[in-house]
Amino acid sequence: MELFHRILQTAIAGGASDVHVKVGAPVVFRINRQLVAIEAPTPTLEWMDRVVSSITPKHLKRRLEEEREIDFSYYVPSVGRFRTNLFQQRGQFCLSMRYVKTQVPSFEQLGLLPILKSIAQTTRGIVLVAGSTGCGKSTTLAAMLEYINANFKKHIITLEDPIEYVFEDNQSVIEQREIGLDSLSFEAGLKHILRQDPDVIMIGEMRDAISFSAAMSAADTGHLVLSTLHSTNASQSVTRILDFFKADEREQVRRQLSGTLQSVICQRMVNTVNGGVTPALEIMVNTLTVKKLIEENRLDKLQGAIETGVEDGMQNFNQALLQLVKDRKVSEKEALAKASNPQALMMNFQGIFLDEGRRILGG
Secondary structure, rough: OOOHHHHHHHHHHOOOOOOEEEEOOOEEEOOOEEEOOOOOOOOHHHHHHHHHHHHHHHHHHEEEEEHHEEEEEEEEOEEEEEEEEEEEEEEEEEEEEEEEOOOOOOOOOHOOHHHHHHHHHHEEEEEEEEOOOOOOHHHHHHHHHHHHHHHOOEEEEEEOOOOOOOOOOOOOEEEEEEOOOEOHHHHHHHHHHHHOOOOOEEEEOOOOHHHHHHHHHHHHOOEEEEEEEEEEOHHHHHHHHOOOOOOOHHHHHHHHHHHHHHEEEEEEEOOOOOOEEEEEEEEEOOOOOHHHHOOOHHHHHHHHHOOOOHHHHOOOOOOOOOOHHHOOOOOOOHHHHOOEEEEEHHHOOOOOOOHHHHHHHHO
């Protein structure tokens, strides 16, 4: 285990975000989004088996035997914490480990917009941070939780699989519950969470109808619920939520959602001109217009409401990217590569703006 811990320590010292280990191949770090093979002994089958046996939590050993892949959090004293996925390829174990920074980055460090602070101050409703895998959803969610923790006296309970960022009580009191270790399942944890007197509930990821039904129930009774969701943009998040439910349930869920949804923050990571990354944020706030569109099942009009809702703090991806280019943080080429509508963004660069949002809403 000494070599394994040395590898992890080297990863942190080298600024790596991820560590990949498999039998018969070089150990690979991801540094500045690039994969880099490091100089280290090539993992053997025997060595990997010893590592797997040592780091796998006792409560997950049976699941590993049955399912051949598990997620857990691995902590090495004086080194750090890693979000770990243990899986198999060609019948042999592999490790994919992401370093979890102990200090939650601030809004300013992450390049997040001030409106996210206003959203975090909401006393009730559902706030979703959406986007694709690896776009920084968990980090943005952690920054919002830490902002609440640092500024408000709240009781915060999290349900995570696994725990990613570790919080210390500040103004708030925080309990972090890991699925499999502190609760048998999301379903079991959500069943009892309202009996634990929370003000704020953080669910690591919206996965199914059970988790979202629990979120809506909590929001209905005056709680703030924060979670993440896999979706490509803010407006499509509503459709993604409805897809969790059976066809005959969706109308009722949609009407309930129109009253409980607070906002959706969807993000894409964009390369900056100085070699770093920054999030481009699409933001949908549940204004009276958005609420009415969801109630009336006119979900195709939500994108227009976002585009025209700047005064309410909303923006679409093109608007976010245009501002990043104006601020000289991102190149035009990179912005066009990440844009939802590259043709429209190119016109924006040339000073041409079509009032597409109002046309969509008017239709």
